[in-house]
Amino acid sequence: MAGEVKLSHTAALILQAIDAGYIYGFSLMETTGLPSGTVYxxxxxxxxxxxxxxxxxxxxxxxxxxxxxxxxYKLTRAGKVTLEASRKRYPLLAKLISSDEVEKA
Structure with a gap:
């Protein structure tokens, strides 16, 4: 079941960033500080x-x-459920990356 998926901190951070509005590879790298060899x-x-x-x-x-x-990139329904579970597992996740920081085009 999707809600039971246990993600690594890295994967949870990427889901959080996508949910916050960082929706393409380079913006994910800039936001998370992760290199391309990890993100992609x-x-x-x-x-x-x-x-x-x-x-x-x-x-x-x-x-x-x-x-x-x-x-x-966009979260699926399963991705949203999994992200919610990850936020419980990693309580600081939402504080690390929020939608307040996304540049409004």
């Missing part, structure tokens, strides 16, 4: 375990901003 494999595992889903942004948006396309 964790994202793949979280997606494999159906805790997050990903979707590429439209190519035209990236081209207009003169940058590579971003892959955006």
């Amino acid at each position: 494999p964790a994202l793949r595992r979280l997606e494999r375990d159906d805790l997050i889903r990903s979707q590429w942004e439209r190519e035209s948006i990236a081209e207009a901003e003169l940058r590579p396309q971003r892959k955006y």
Whole structure:
């Protein structure tokens, strides 16, 4: 059951960051302080375990901003349940990363 999944602190931190609005790889790295070699494999595992889903942004948006396309991540229902359980396991998680810090575009 998704609520019983015990995540590592790293995976829980990434779920918390996605929930707070940091929804693409580089913003997750900046926010968590984790290197790409940690973040991207964790994202793949979280997606494999159906805790997050990903979707590429439209190519035209990236081209207009003169940058590579971003892959955006979103929590699934199971991911939200698992994050709530992780917040109980890691009480400081929500204090480390909150949606108050997300840049409003």
